[in-house]
Amino acid sequence: MNSAPQQPDDRLDQALAAILAARKYRKIHPGLARDIAAAELAKGRTLKEAVKAAKNQLHQGAAAYLRRNLDYDDALTRLKSSVPAASQGPDSDPSVDPSLRTLLRRFMGAHASTYERLPILDTLYQQLFQQLSPVRSVLDIACGLHPLARPWMPLSPDVPYLAYDIYSDQIDFLNRFFDAMGYAGAAQQRNVLDGMSTPPADVAFLLKTLPCLEQIESGAGERLLHQIEAPILIVSFPNQTLAGRKQGMAQHYTANFLSQIKKAGWQADSLSYTSELLYIVQKN
Numbered sequence: 001m002n003s004a005p006q007q008p009d010d011r012l013d014q015a016l017a018a019i020l021a022a023r024k025y026r027k028i029h030p031g032l033a034r035d036i037a038a039a040e041l042a043k044g045r046t047l048k049e050a051v052k053a054a055k056n057q058l059h060q061g062a063a064a065y066l067r068r069n070l071d072y073d074d075a076l077t078r079l080k081s082s083v084p085a086a087s088q089g090p091d092s093d094p095s096v097d098p099s100l101r102t103l104l105r106r107f108m109g110a111h112a113s114t115y116e117r118l119p120i121l122d123t124l125y126q127q128l129f130q131q132l133s134p135v136r137s138v139l140d141i142a143c144g145l146h147p148l149a150r151p152w153m154p155l156s157p158d159v160p161y162l163a164y165d166i167y168s169d170q171i172d173f174l175n176r177f178f179d180a181m182g183y184a185g186a187a188q189q190r191n192v193l194d195g196m197s198t199p200p201a202d203v204a205f206l207l208k209t210l211p212c213l214e215q216i217e218s219g220a221g222e223r224l225l226h227q228i229e230a231p232i233l234i235v236s237f238p239n240q241t242l243a244g245r246k247q248g249m250a251q252h253y254t255a256n257f258l259s260q261i262k263k264a265g266w267q268a269d270s271l272s273y274t275s276e277l278l279y280i281v282q283k284n
């Protein structure tokens with residue numbers, strides 16, 4: 001007896017199940033994995049080919065940046081045991097404590113983007129925030145572990161900081177980090193390509209993120225720049241490959257970005273570092 005031909009939805013469900021079954025992707029946003037698998041199947045690929053291509057895209061856009069596994073429970077235990085001593089200072093704010101900062105540096109080393117930023121933590125946020133009016137709310141789009149750099153940002157603990165990324169375990173860790181540090185902040189598992197609006201904020205970080213999103217959906221970067229309701233966008237581009245081999249990559253990415261800024265009639269100032277080229281975009 002011949003079995004009935006598989007319906008398109010069955011194939012998509014199977015592709016999604018195969019992606020989420022991989023240890024590397026089990027915590028990833030299922031909606032994003034589904035969208036990518038659907039696009040691959042729509043190209044006429046077999047189920048096996050579509051799963052392979054979708055995993056490859058998820059690797060390039062996200063998993064490749066995870067340098068090593070961070071044991072989130074262990075990291076939280078260490079953080080929580082450091083916070084009381086770190087909060088002994090005059091403002092009871094643990095942010096300035098050197099040993100706590102050393103711990104956070106170690107955690108940030110687990111993600112390539114924050115790892116590359118470690119040498120400039122002490123200068124980057126000073127130079128950046130001195131160019132901004134007082135910041136009362138922050139969005140961090142496709143944040144990775146960047147919210148762990150919040151102690152280096154001249155922000156009061158009660159400034160709301162909303163961060164999005166696609167790994168549920170990383171998001172849970174960031175929420176527990178905000179809580180342990182006494183910061184007003186929330187992290188949410190979200191596919192920022194979903195077209196949904198984000199709450200308004202004074203400043204939105206899009207650090208080293210546009211090339212990843214463009215790889216998944218061409219044109220997504222420009223759409224997001226317009227969609228985010230923040231008068232100031234802090235957009236950066238990596239200046240080296242993940243392996244650190246090729247320097248000067250930022251120029252390659254920025255040509256398109258700068259023409260989009262010009263077309264929109266926005267202003268952009270830049271801050272240049274060895275690892276990263278950063279733009280402060282004023283939308284109005």
Ligand SMILES: C[S@@+](CC[C@H](N)C(=O)[O-])C[C@H]1O[C@@H](n2cnc3c(N)ncnc32)[C@H](O)[C@@H]1O
Nearest residue numbers: 061062113114142143144146165191192207208
């Ligand atoms: C190059 S890393 C940059 C991380 C962080 N912004 C930083 O610079 O430290 C790109 C990040 O985008 C996230 N990402 C990729 N696709 C995404 C999507 N569709 N929605 C939200 N985050 C996404 C990845 O998980 C990864 O953390």
